[in-house]
Amino acid sequence: MTTRELMIQLLPGEYWWGGRAADGKHMPYGASLFSVDLAESNNANQASPLLISSKGRYVWSEEPFSFRFDRQSLSVSGTEGEPIVGEGHETLRGAYLHVSRTFFPPVPSLPEELLFTAPQYNLWIELLYEPTQEKALQYARSVLAQGMPPGVIMIDDNWHEPYGTWTFHSGRFPDPKRMVDELHAMGFQVMLWVCPFVSADSQTFRKLEPEGILLKDRDGNTAIRKWWNGYSAVLDGTNPAAVQWMHGQLDALQSEYGIDGFKLDAGDFDFYEPDDRSFVPTTRNGHCEAWARVGLKYPLNEYRACWKLAGQPLVQRLKDKRHEWGGDGLGALIPDGLAQGLLGYAYTCPDMIGGGEYSSFMAERLDPELFVRSAQCSALFPMMQFSAAPWRILDEEHLRYCVEAAKLHRRFGAEILELAKHAAVTGEPILRHMAYEFPDEGMETVKDQFMLGSTLLVAPVVVKGARARKVAFPAGTWVGDDGSVVAGPASVAIEVPLSRLPYYRKQ
Template sequence: MNDRFTSRIVSWALALLFFFSSANGFSVGKNNPDPTLEPPIWPAWVHKHWVWEHNSTQESAMRYVTDYLDHGIPIGAVNLDNPWDTEVGEFVPDPDLYPDMAECIRDFHAMDVRVFLWVTCMVNEGAPGFQEGKEKGYFLSNGKTVKWWSGQGAFIDYTNPEAVKWWHKKLDNVLDMGIDGWKVDGADPYVMLLMPAMGYGGHHITWNEYKRDFNNDFFYYTREKLGNDRVISCRPVNDFVLRVGLPIVYTDREVNFAGWVGDNFNDWGGLRHALNDMLSSSRFNFVSYGSDIGGFRTDGKQYKDVFIRWAQLGAFCPVMENGGGGEHRPWMFDGETCDIYRKFVMLHHELIPYIYSQAAYSYELVKPTMRPQPGTYQYLLGDDILVAPFFEEGSRRTVTFPKDEWIYLFDESKTYTGGVKKLMFALDEFPVFIRKGAIIPLDVVNDVNGHGSALSSRYTTVLMYPKAGEKKFGLYEEDRKGAMLSYEKSGLSLTVKSTATGRSLLFSVRGEPVPREVADGGGAPLPRADSMAQLVTMASGYFVDGGVTWYAVKDASAGAEIRVAY
């Protein structure tokens, strides 16, 4: 069910289902209310690049992350996957695998790397606490066990208050080490094998009830213990039956802000399966998820083109994570693969202010961040970035452009209007287009992607592609009220504004003429710098660099306004 022809039909069907289930159809919601700018309920770090290896140890996991960093590839989080404990459901690190888990977590934190631990709802028969749990009635259906992919075990009974206390005491053993989240794996569907699943007091439990209780408990109890910068990573939609995006939903959008769409193969079919599930997840308004770059399941072969195209896709998902069976280290393919991978991880990190803000605004509007569009496997990332990922081999991609003008991200001299175009893309580029009129905030720390340089690292770079009229963008912050960025363009004038923010701002206005006059909101002229190096020493000013004019505001704590005349 995942061949090329079927996949084209599936992608269009998923887009149509989204259209009919969405209040705004394919539109960007022009009549939507302004963003609240209130802090989102999840942390921004989940949007950084994560990695993990299948069957790791304390030594190998540390070496794995260090190797990425040594290759110049940023890492924001690592998942310590199954197995890590003595037995599933015991929450005691296996001393042969992780001789000092607390030290391991501290070492990762010292590298500014967050730590997930793999977990399920199961307690396996081999766990030392299994017999106690069974005797005290802490498992569903009187402790009846089922065979699942990682052993024979019973289900914790979340409807029994004493069972939950017992379970939490076990969790505390690793929560007290300061983990940052759980990879909550999908053992919960096996509850249907109990036939029936009976809880505390004879309550009959459905899978829908059980998966809600299971995921909610890990989410809310972990936050109760450690704070609101902790998350769980769960499947949003994962069609493991036909792999065409059937709406098999594993969790609620209210607790899953770091999702992944399950276990895919490492070939083009696996990539299409991931796309099917990601686009299907949009119907249920999840805002932050991705897929295992390069696939979880392996056929023992390496597919360089699939791996690169999947990494590029990951860069334009709210969550960019890479791990699973087989080889996932980009430098083990070849130098070109590593260079491309590094470039796109850095681009993803640049996009975090945009992704975090658009995900937060989407959550408020009860809509997805990845929004399916007409065309084969196309979606909008937020309001203004069109992504047409590769889903089969080759360098040619047919792109269906919505109305408006679209600017090619990797060469802004190329623009396209509505209609169908067949385009060629080099292996180190990807079909991504920015809507004319957009505001795109970035964190730029180098010149790899052409959006600035190391000088930009002291600022939030704000790309602007002005068109006639007014445009607003809500820039959300993790721990405080956000700011509203905006511009108004009329005739030969442009006014750029920001409400109060603790950020220094570097507005990068693209495709406009050289300014004739530039002034602040009070009418005072702003000085023109001779170079970017000079501009970043100024309290405020501007610098013209070809077709881009940079406007710097070092202190925007009281807001900022720049008036430009052409």
Template structure:
């Protein structure tokens, strides 16, 4: 057979590559050097026709390649990969690029001019508003494209927005804690997001909710909106099938659209922008043992005697933990930072007793100072409080669940020093080991310090909190890259005490951990939203579920608690205590495996608790599983989250060890009617995954 000849150009290239490789390298080194010397993928190219413009981005060594089609008669953007649509903008009636002016929504229509220069496609687009056009710039890269646009002409907009047809991208995820008509985030968190409805106004950097402007889809596309302004986000609102991402600003709209091979690749692209944790704020012990917090056990009806009885009761029943935190209410007035002497006659002795029982001692704190606090006047007179956005000559006052307050301005060095000095004095005087920071660091009603933006307060808050032991409870900061890199534990928004909230706690952790906050915990086990005390079944099932997550955050005692709706004591039976203790023991045995996942996350940024499809992207059924998750690569958690004797368990492809039944089970199947008596929380180990032996040893 005749050997094919090579062209002179190919021979010269091969010779040049050979000459470029240094001698003395191993075959592996030479292969690596050759790969690094491989020419870059061909540049994106533009083709045009009377009806459309098409940007084609070729497949690269690590990128799948894609095509972006711009329809010109009525502006529409359609992204496709391997010939299939993976993301498309909303239909003409809504419009792809929209803006509000004079209280009415308008949108871009016909492309009137375009240029393709230096790798950027620039569009001029007419709009439904007279004398007004949109200028848009699309800059493609190997696995994403940048979409920047603004409104020019007669209209003066106050909002700009992008709109997509949700079904074009399959299912949607991300967002973080979602406001929904069905009660989210307290009792509802749709997963995927399009399976319910999201109507989230005031979605922004000052929000108390853990949110980031990042969404990703089952068809491996993603959207990141680069803004520091408040957004109005709606997904399938009213069942309209649309995703609308509106910014309350007329500044240029900046978005990144990711196009990848898997959802995990999209997530990694996003983490490449916002950053991965540089460390874990929680210690090994804080991963291994729960933190106990007084809130759901007592709410504000707490005092020194009750807290010590609570700690003693946990201790005597063999229910351990690394910390006992005194939550709201301990101050004489909010912002005073002094113990109420009537309720806490000897806080130093209280702290000592808690330490003697084996717990660290923690306190709930806030930067919000109520108007009736004896510190408010001093802080206001010295300019230590944020100013009102409406009148910057006056302090900003905000209403919260405990009254009306001002907020310490962390951008003012003197204010920060004053606040921190008071914190340190308090901790030193009473042997306080760490703090639970609560409330936000800025409010939309407040004006940032001169030279600062609202997003800066997430950074300032993160930097402040990072100087204190947060005791495995963390702090609710988000949006800014500092929050991503700080490595805080993230606790959820308060949950109810019913089954709906237990289910929401699972899907919400999946949402939070896949927007870049991997060290997640549910709200307090059993809920904390002021509803009737959790039933035995909810409390046990919640503890079992939390035991298969990175950290455990506890409050309601499985021995006895208080019903906030009746004021009556609720006493649980011995089985409740035993099963709760068993869940804590399982989590403690898993701690070495979990700690290894923490270290892996610090290297890669990948979440510890994650949806099945992150590990099994070709498993179509995994994209709608709402009540299972992977804990690292080896452990599949499928605890019972309903009041039922059985459940279905979906197993992705692979070979799995069924811990409850001590058997090996082939994957790529659904186990129906899997028995779940109250003592059983189904969990499976992927026998061929990294860490499988360590997980087996812990779970057996």
């Protein structure tokens, strides 16, 4: 197997982004050492064989590659495909628009519009592995009782019989049709969690194994893989019969119960091996891509793991974050969200407000300030998603600020939806890096603020205890949420009481 290598000398003042969305906090690349093998791991989130430069250069390959940055050069190597190097596009935006048009042109259709115009409510943190019909209804009633707008409600893991048997558990959901009807009457759309795994001791497994639609290991035996819920067989997403079977299960849930859409979890590289035997021979990355394609049939969808498929009408959520300020907590939301956009994933959702890593919520003490700042940070992302119930864990003051964040998202919903429609035509991100919009103003290393479209600058607070922060304003006149007017370019210290999410409109 031949390894193809190339070496690129970095230009003065050049910065790069790309590879994996969950490495956003390490971006931009170019100022320090950093290396990744895109064939090994997607870091539990979206990935793409793309690197893109502030100087209008890019690297693309149809197959995964490894890359390494030092302070003077970028090295790229891969055993499959031929990396393409492009230049001459002048800016980050110029390079992005070229690769978008050339390698992942946008599909002119959207995910479900309600995902952009109202908050989402995922039952994971509240119910974990014990969701029930009554608990789901009570959560929805509580949303409305707090004055929060209805939106999409997601019933997460274990609503079903054994994995792969996508029928409601009769004990936990005695009358799912009535539940869905009630949720619809309250103004919610309903999503169910699913995955590509099939419990090996289930009747479904005994039915599917002889049909040859389960993944096989290198010896030709049905592959049994360890994942976060134990050991299971895996659907072979490269097999049209497996996709048809899965679609049949999901279609039945829609026709019988009125389910609106699906959260299609897992698909991570880790659950596949390079030498697995599949209907169409492929890489671990290819299996991830195949699972992501299953969701294209359903406008109401959500993914966390994805390979390529930028420009497609798939919702891409950031990986589960911890209930903490730094590390993989709140501080990672903006840089990871910016990375998603620059990889071509326009329809992005931050992680669940307060964090989606459930072990963080097993602690006795939760940080109400962190929860509020997380809600504010999410409010002007393309989407926002609650899970832990703010009315359960917060006092009246902190709860009020979270309700205000939910209402703010709804107020901006029409504008966000227009940006989503724009993305479906142009491929442009909805949530944009400052350097994407303002290439000549030294914004490359700014990663605690972002642009929503081309005119709204959003500067959330992501530091514990902060009641003031600096905002980098590009050239122009900026009118703030508080009525203040700033003439840019300027770096301005502003006041940020706990009640405030700062944002500024360019005039």
